[in-house]
Amino acid sequence: MYDKRIKIFIILSACLLLLCLLRLTQMQLLPDSSIQDDIAKLKRQRSMSRQLGTVRGKILDRKGKVLAGDEPQFQLHINYRLSCFMDERIRRAKLLKAARRDDAAIASAEVEKELQTGLEDLQQIIDKCTYFGLERADIENRIKTINNRIWNLRTFLAWRRNGPNPDILEKYNNRINSIPLSVAIADFEKKFPDEDRRLLLVREVDDIAEMDKTWPLLELKTDDDIFTAQLEFMNVDGIRILPKAHRVYPYGDTAAQTIGWVGPATQETDRQLFAGDKLSSYLEDEVCGREDGVEYVCETILRGRRGEVIYDIDRKVVNRTETQFGKDVSLTLDIEFQQRIENYLADCTHNRNCEAAVAVVVIDVATGDILALVSMPAFDLNRVRYDYAALAADPNEPLRNRAINKLYPPGSVVKPLILIAGLETGKITPDEIIPCPAQKAPNGWPSCWIYNKYHSGHDDKWEYDGGNNARNAIKGSCNIYFSRLADRIDPSVLQQWLFKFGYGQISSLVARRSSLVARDLRQSPGTISSGNPEGIIVPPERRYFGIGQGNLRVTPLQVANAMAAIARGGFLKQTRLFKEMHNSEVIALDISPQTLDVVRDGMSSVVNEPGGTAYKEFAPEIGR
Incomplete structure (x- = not known):
């Protein structure tokens, strides 16, 4: 009877064991198992990630020459587990912890020995770092900066893990990472007024990634520096030589x-x-x-x-x-x-x-x-x-880009535009002469530069060369001619012509069709009015606009593009700085060929003919 009961017990136990084995097999091996899903979910929740660095793109010129690019720069890094031996707070916290053990005397002696050995190793490392051109004090300050940074983080987390004041959390909408460090420390000190207690709580925060990563200590600027560092720190725990992308121009x-x-x-x-x-x-x-x-x-x-x-x-x-x-x-x-x-x-x-x-x-x-x-x-x-x-x-x-973001009175470079406006509106003809006598201009009018400098006038200069007509006025840059001509043109019409040539407006240098670029280079629109950019030209000020003075302001880029429009036959084209931009749009300024011929002829004579205001500057280069 007893043997029979034993057999039944063994059979039942075997059946139960078989059922457990079958269930375990289902949980671990069958893909449709809900337990398998739970295990996979748990694994995902406990997952770890590693981010892979990227490389910043290069900036190139039109011929592919590198204007900006990343190059590897090697740095000497130190681990916090090593740098912290210079932190007195760490020393005190470790000794406090040892003093609370049952074998306090032995534990404290071991900690003292550990701290002394670590500090001596760190001092040797600092000595070797001076080989690379840094003062010892500079290296120590960098180590202190690393230690303070991580100690502050550990302090913040110690406060966070030990019951922060609910009123502070509510004040910052429970966004704990938005709370300033100073506020957290003040609350931490209020809750734990005993400094030793705070040190021990901060010491318990020993599970953050920043404590195990390395921190840059100094740059290795030459190949010799890298080679020396490899020899000196080859077998030193807590010191690594790591590359970092460095932007080079x-x-x-x-x-x-x-x-x-x-x-x-x-x-x-x-x-x-x-x-x-x-x-x-x-x-x-x-x-x-x-x-x-x-x-x-x-x-x-x-x-x-x-x-x-x-x-x-x-x-x-x-x-x-x-x-x-x-x-x-x-x-x-x-x-x-x-x-x-x-x-x-x-x-x-x-x-x-x-x-x-x-x-x-x-x-x-x-x-x-x-x-x-x-x-x-x-x-x-x-x-x-x-x-x-x-x-x-x-x-x-x-730091300012003067070519696009600095305003200047255009001076005489505006005169071709004034002549175009005058000829196209019928305010003057190519052959009409505006006298420029050898005398000072009336009050309220600008005198000619040739009178201010030589006490002569363009009437004398062009007496046997057609007089002070449109072509010669450009050639000699006559202030009298262009101030009188601008005064004949209606202010709004004068503004319209300046605007058509790109003055008073910003032309984007970045392709706005690109969804990737939401920024543009900082530019100034300039001023083509008597005061604010959207105002009008006060009639008496036209005479000063005619010689590029008064309140007229432009950027060098605007001037260059206006001259390019004349050079290409009266067609304004958006300037292009980025090769990816497609600036096929061309705006016809509706300037007659006859007007363009007069203006271009005058502009050519400025540099190519004796008497032109720039002839002496360019004459040595002509014919080479």
């Missing part, structure tokens, strides 16, 4: 304002640009384009997007997002051509105004491409992050 200060520069992405507008996109948003040590320049305008094109690999709890890849590298941006500039212009302007041996603030714009007449956009003084793009304060305070405004 091969042409230094050439086209600096147009190219722009990058700096730390710390401003609110930087965070807003890619808000909601965790793979595009800026990490702590990343850079972005600083206003103004192509680096800033094309940030969304150049930036790229980090990749990401997500692992489950078993370290298996469950999702992968590929890295999108930044795209290159090609400009219409000819950087070596622009460099020659800038070098010429800065050479005091032949340019007596070499130290003056100037701007130069060169446009390809046929295409509207901007070949050169010079603004001087300039600055070295490779040093601007270090020199910014001095540059911003410089009264010569080297």
Whole structure:
């Protein structure tokens, strides 16, 4: 009877075990199992991710020469587990913890030995870091900065994990990461007035990623530095040599304002640009384009997007997002051509105004491409992050792009436009003479420059060459002729002609059809009225507009494009700075061929004929 009961018990136990095995097999192996889904969900919840860096796109000139690009720069990094040996707060917290153990004396001695050994190792590392040109105090300050940063984070988390004041949370709408550190620390100190208690609570925060990552300590600027660092720190725990992308500008200060520069992405507008996109948003040590320049305008094109690999709890890849590298941006500039212009302007041996603030714009007449956009003084793009304060305070405004964002009285370059307006409205004919006698102009009228300088007039100069007619007035840049002519033209009509040539308006240099670019280079529209940009020309001021004075203001780019319109036969074309732009639209200004012939003939004589105001400057080059 007893044996029979034993057999029944064994059979029942075996059946129950078989049922358990069958259920376990179903849970683990069958794909349709709901338990399998739960396991997969749990793995996803415990997943880990690793982000993959991107590379910022290059900026190129029209011939493919690199104007801005990333190069690897090696840095010496230190781990916080090593740098913290210089933090007195860490030392005190560890000793306090040891003192509370049952074997307090032994534990404290061990901690003292650990701290002393760690500090001695760190001091040796600091000594070796001085080999790379830094003062010991500078290195120690950098280590203190790292320690303070992580200690503040640990303090904030200690406060967060130990019952923050509900009133503070409510004040900041329970967005705990929006609470300032100073507010958190004040509440932490109020709740835990004993400093030792606070130190122990902060010490317990030992599970954050920042404590295990490495932090840049110094830059290794040369190959010799890299080689030396490899030898000195080859087997040192907590020290690593890591590459970092470094933005390089091969042409230094050439086209600096147009190219722009990058700096730390710390401003609110930087965070807003890619808000909601965790793979595009800026990490702590990343850079972005600083206003103004192509680096800033094309940030969304150049930036790229980090990749990401997500692992489950078993370290298996469950999702992968590929890295999108930044795209290159090609400009219409000819950087070596622009460099020659800038070098010429800065050479005091032949340019007596070499130290003056100037701007130069060169446009390809046929295409509207901007070949050169010079603004001087300039600055070295490779040093601007270090020199910014001095540059911003410089009264010569080297950071401003004078070619597009600085207003000037156009002076005599407006005279061809005034002549076109006068001829097309019938206010003058090509052969009509406006006298320019050798005498001072009446009150309220500008005198001619030739009288101010030589006490003579254009009547004498052109007495045997057709008189002071349209062609000769351009050739001699006669103030009397153009002030009198402008005074004949209705103010609104004069404004219309200036506007048709691009004065008083901004012509976008960025393709607005591109959904990627929401920014533009900073430009000034200029002024073509007596006061505010949208006002009228007061009739008496027309005479000063006629010689490019008064309240008339333009940018060098506007002047260059107006001259290009005359050169291409009275057709205005949008200027192009980015090769990707298609500026096929051409606006006919409805200027008669006869008017264009007169104006062009006069402009040609300025540089090609004796008596022209620029003949002496260009004569040595003619015929070469």
